[in-house]
Each structure stands twice: as structure tokens, then as C-alpha cells.
Amino acid sequence: MQVELTSTTTSDGIKLHGIILEPETPRTDLTIDCMVMVHGSGANFYASPSNPRAEKFRDMGIPVALFNMRGHDVIAGHSGGHQVGNAWELLSETHLDQLAILDLLEERGYHKIGLMGSSLGAVRVVIGQAKNQDPRVAAVISLAPLRFSHEFYKDCEMKEMYLGYRKEAMRLVAEGEGETIMACDFPNPGAYFSAKVYLDRHCSEHYNICVDHANKLNVPLFIGTGSTEMHPRMLNAGRDMAESTKNNPAGVTWLHVEGGDHGLQNKDDEFFAALMEFLAARQPAAV
Numbered sequence: 001m002q003v004e005l006t007s008t009t010t011s012d013g014i015k016l017h018g019i020i021l022e023p024e025t026p027r028t029d030l031t032i033d034c035m036v037m038v039h040g041s042g043a044n045f046y047a048s049p050s051n052p053r054a055e056k057f058r059d060m061g062i063p064v065a066l067f068n069m070r071g072h073d074v075i076a077g078h079s080g081g082h083q084v085g086n087a088w089e090l091l092s093e094t095h096l097d098q099l100a101i102l103d104l105l106e107e108r109g110y111h112k113i114g115l116m117g118s119s120l121g122a123v124r125v126v127i128g129q130a131k132n133q134d135p136r137v138a139a140v141i142s143l144a145p146l147r148f149s150h151e152f153y154k155d156c157e158m159k160e161m162y163l164g165y166r167k168e169a170m171r172l173v174a175e176g177e178g179e180t181i182m183a184c185d186f187p188n189p190g191a192y193f194s195a196k197v198y199l200d201r202h203c204s205e206h207y208n209i210c211v212d213h214a215n216k217l218n219v220p221l222f223i224g225t226g227s228t229e230m231h232p233r234m235l236n237a238g239r240d241m242a243e244s245t246k247n248n249p250a251g252v253t254w255l256h257v258e259g260g261d262h263g264l265q266n267k268d269d270e271f272f273a274a275l276m277e278f279l280a281a282r283q284p285a286a287v
Helices: 052-059 091-107 120-132 159-174 195-202 237-244 265-280
Strands: 002-009 015-022 034-038 064-067 113-118 137-143 181-184 191-194 221-226 252-257
Touching (some): 002 091, 034 120, 052 064, 091 113, 113 120, 159 181, 191 195, 221 237, 237 252
Parallel strands (some): 034 113, 113 137, 221 252
Antiparallel strands (some): 002 015, 181 191
16 A cells, blocks of 8 residues: 655646555556545545545555645635635636646556546536546546536525625625635635635536536546535535436436435445446446
């Protein structure tokens, strides 16, 4: 078993730190030869609710890579002249992070890579691969996806809270204060965003993977959701993604678990059983 701290740099100059876990005997019978795990909001490669799964993948013979995205933590300083952290992250740039990680893994000999993201990470991997169409990606796993949609939020049960934050963000941007940090409880409880990022991410349809982006994938897609995900940012997101991607020629698997929480943390056995079946269902593409 090998564990290695490493880093890579994006094409726009942001340094991403991470860790790679490699088993003593890697499996060769799956559609992927390495799994990249992408963290969610305000998390990082070393402190994410999904991290125990990295060890499980490794113990099952699957190499795993965990990296900080440019949106790691909440406010994380500067890198390459850019403000770094979830409060500053424009999801339109997430594909650059994924390209840098894929480049590093290719240098290490991996050519059939799975991209697995949970929560905000589930959005990142879909948007990134939809834009990159990278042939090194063999599968996308979108676990506990989020719905970012003004059209959905403006009519949801928490619409008054949402519209209040939207109004404040619009005021700040109009006054030239788009970099001002706002404390918000919608759609993320206890979150912080710049006014500019709040409008870009939550008050638009730019990153609504329930109706766009996911339908542009041309690799096998696995969607995982739980029945207790009832917050507006999660409600029926997996169902609508599955519907929008039903014509994916590579195939779509939607796992919806009764009683499952956000990320299926309480249904780990069901998740891994379905995921391993998904990864074994197709012959690996020739390299």
C-alpha cells in the first residue's frame, strides 16, 4: 500500500494539493483504473464526509486520488493570483481543476479514470466532464447532486429567504461591491459567499445539472440519492437528472435508497454494492 501527498497546478495558475492512495495489487477487471473523489462545499481533500470511502476503494484494489478544488474550505487565501475558497468559486472554472488532476494521473499511468463527487462535488464532476469531454474519463459518479436553479428556488417553500438573499446580492453587485462576503442560510445553511458568486451560482440556471450539463455526458453516469434529501437544493434532483440523461448512449444508473441521507452515508453497503455493479457492467475501453 502506498500513500502519497502530491500537488498539481491548473492552467490558470492555481495549486491544488492532494493525496493518492494506491493498493498493493490494483484491480484490472473494472471499467476504471483510478477513482478521483471530489469534495463538496467548504470541504477539502483531508476533511470530507466521504473520505472514509477512499480507504474502502483502496482496500478493494482501486487507486484513489483526493484533491482540493479551487473552492476548497470557505475562504482559503490566494493561489496564482486568484482568491481561493467556496465563497469565491465560479463553477464555470471547475473543469480546469479536473484537467490538471487528470493530467497528473495520466503521467502516473492511469487512463480510465472515474470522477466521483458528492454534494457540490456531484455538480463539479458533471459540469467539468460535460465541458471537457475528456477521453481519459471512463465514468462519472454524481452522488447527492444539488439543484442550482433560480426558477426552482423562487417558487420553493423557502422562497422568501432565497429572494431576500438574492435582493441583497443584487444590491451589492449593482453598487460595485460584488466581492463583499454575505452570510447565508439558503441554499446552504451557515454558508458564506461573495455577492457575485451567490448570484452566479444560485440565482441563475448556469449550473442546473438537473436539466443541463448531465445530458451532454458521453460516458456512463451513476446517480446516487436518498429519500430523506428533502431540502429544495436536493429535492428530486437525482430523478430529474436521470430523466434528462435517459438518452445517454453510454448508459445511466440511478440509485435511490429509501431512508438514505445526503451522500448515502448511512447506506454505505447499498451504495458500494450498486456502484461496484455499475463499474463492472461494461468492458473497459481500449487504451
